[in-house]
Amino acid sequence: MNKRIIEMVTKEKKKGMFENVIQQFNTAADQINLNPNIRKILSISNNELIIRFPVKMDNGDVEIFTGYRVQHNNALGPYKGGLRYHPTVDIDAAKALAMWMTWKTSLAGLPYGGAKGGIQIDPSKYSQAELERITRRFTYALGENIGPEHDIPAPDVNTNQQTMAWIADTYMSTKAPSERSKNQHVVTGKPVGSGGLEGRDRATGYGVFLNIKFWAEKNNLNLSGKKFIVQGFGNVGYWAAYFLEKEGAHLVGVQDAYATISNEEGIDVEDLLNYSKSNDGMIKGYTKASTLLQDQFFEISADICIPAALGNQITDENADKIKAYLIAEGANGPTNYEGEQMLLARGVQIIPDVLCNSGGVIASYFEWLQNRNGELWLLDEVLEKLEKKLRTVFENVWDTSQERNISMRNAAFSIAIERIERAYIQRGIFP
Template identity: 75%
Template sequence: MMITKLEEKKQSMYDTVLNQFEKTADLIGLNPNIKKILSLTNNEIIVHFPVKMDNGKVEIFTGYRVQHNNALGPYKGGLRYHPTVDVDAAKALAMWMTWKTSLAGLPYGGAKGGIQIDPRNYSLGELERITRRFTYALGENIGPEHDIPAPDVNTNAQTMAWIADTYMSTKSPSERSQNQHVVTGKPVGSGGLEGRDRATGFGVYHTIKLLHRSRGETLEGKTFIVQGFGNVGYWASKFLVEDGAILLAVQDAHATLYNAEGISVPHLLEHSSPRKGSIKGFEGAKEIDPDEFFGLECDILIPAALGNQITEENAFKIKATVVAEGANGPTNPEGEEVLLSRGITVIPDILCNSGGVIGSYFEWLQNRNGELWQMDEVLEKLEKKLTQVFKNVEGAVKEKNTDWRTAAYIIAISRIELAYNQRGIFP
């Protein structure tokens, strides 16, 4: 049965990433000592902190930051505010970030974290106090050359601005300007990068475009469905539609919408934004049973919500020929086996949604060097980098005669292994 409320199974998600890692490690004959290091996280930080609510009562919140590996550079990864956040979910997501930054050729390691809350239950003022208190509780566990958070599920540019301001406020006046790049994904007026908001969705779109181009096809007339209409789902849909594709269906935690003639992306955004992200009640499409979503006739499926949505229990329903993973870990190993056996191409998360962390790297560089980049320059740089990474993976797919995820993992893990072999392991 499909997970209709888009809830991810946290422990099994960690099992998924370990399964993927061990499969690749065995395939490339990874050094056993390096395998031991990479199979565990470096640090798992759990903080409990009090925050005064609008009604005067104090609530205690639990926050997490898991730092998986920093062999290639500072830890890098998002912070999410969601009821499913816990240490196991953060461990899985941190490990994926290590592979993602390595695959992209960035000087970063992997981390992830967040707070176990549903932000819809709190006012803007409460969310600001929660965020600032969480930042203070993390203390020196984050830093611009140590661990650099970014937006993720239910966090955004405003969240990052609060974190940056709080962190910078703990420094002496002479040091504050040197710590602006403690987070990425900030508002443009607060040191953010033009285009960072669309970087992940643009990456999803561009990898889909590159895959079809490699097959001698265009996106004109291609049909697609999207699970999740947050930042990633919206921007991916916008770019795809502008390139001639047709959005047939959208699913979120509250509703599943379908329109055989196509769904208007701008109108759906206009409807959902004031409703805290809910697509329910949109008049430009009919609401259908959630269990019908994966079985809809289409060319491309974009899971852009949470983890473990495509499993062995529903993968057989999928009629798309391409699954482009906008979310992290949306397909479990058993579900992927079903997809591959049916000839469906899976563009893996560490390639498909890497536009976000590449954009974050650009913002980090911009702050670090005191530069300002324009939107067209950012998208041009992003497109160039994504194309390079895509071609690397495509080459490995052909050379190793394997699937796209395995090819991506081979490149990512081999790069980290090389770093350890060259530097050695501290005694």
């Protein structure tokens, strides 16, 4: 494994993400005086699956893979959450990410619960044909633990539209011919030609941009001329940078798993994308920016910092180095509890992940509805609906934060948890 990936993996796992999300949950639960019985329910997952399955490789050898699916809570609707292919995937990571999904879908007002999972694998070591067999075998092993009205996976780290197409095809193939078309929405994030949603590819990054835009409006700031840095130049990081640049902001620093680059005069987003496409997806070697040490990324002078890579990247070890006055969390759990407290004490504001990157799951909901109802939505319609929905959610979080004098994360968690609490109180607990 690449040295930089090992460093990022180690950093993400140094303090488990599950510890982080539980600490965030308990802080919010204390503030809203959460019903103690409901607190017990929400502090654990409903179901935790560990699946080991064999797959034949191109050379004829058989490898055993370990897959995970954690279903945290479904009080508000079917489980919803991504599948990631990464060496850091384990049961604790899946539990943390599933819990974050519960808060994210609840906060957005979607009829979903939270789930997450994936396979503990470095996909770069396998051929496309091997990844297809691994994906299809994992889907078959999951069986009825997923389903369009039960648990709906989506893309995440190192998975994409093609992965979702394989999952959908495999799952539908297990159904009777007359039932197959009714199960197309077992996953979201599919290619447009296979029932996917126009604009789903940019929805998460567009949502990050929109949240920054809404925040700037509340603070009477013009984004034109503002400098921003992005950690992770994948789908989320690229689209967030793309829309910010259109608004007149300047990208001055980028980090991926292989390099950190900076140019205080600005880096052209489209030019960097084209370079990375010609360089196996890496920004390393880009000549129109200076190369920095990896641990210097957060020291780059900027107004806005967008961590859009892995979890636990901003910690008590580097939070004091951050120059930006706004953190917009494009990744899940990029800031640990201790790091956040240091930032807040300095007056740095944070748009939390459960709000900031929720454009993806909102768009997934649109795709799910589109498949369910046999509709087709145009790109302009999707982006308009997404902006309208996200503005409503942002306003709710902002107002709650101001009224209760709490951070935006605590406000977001409080809103999400209170919605689930109401559902349990109204319906009661069986039997």
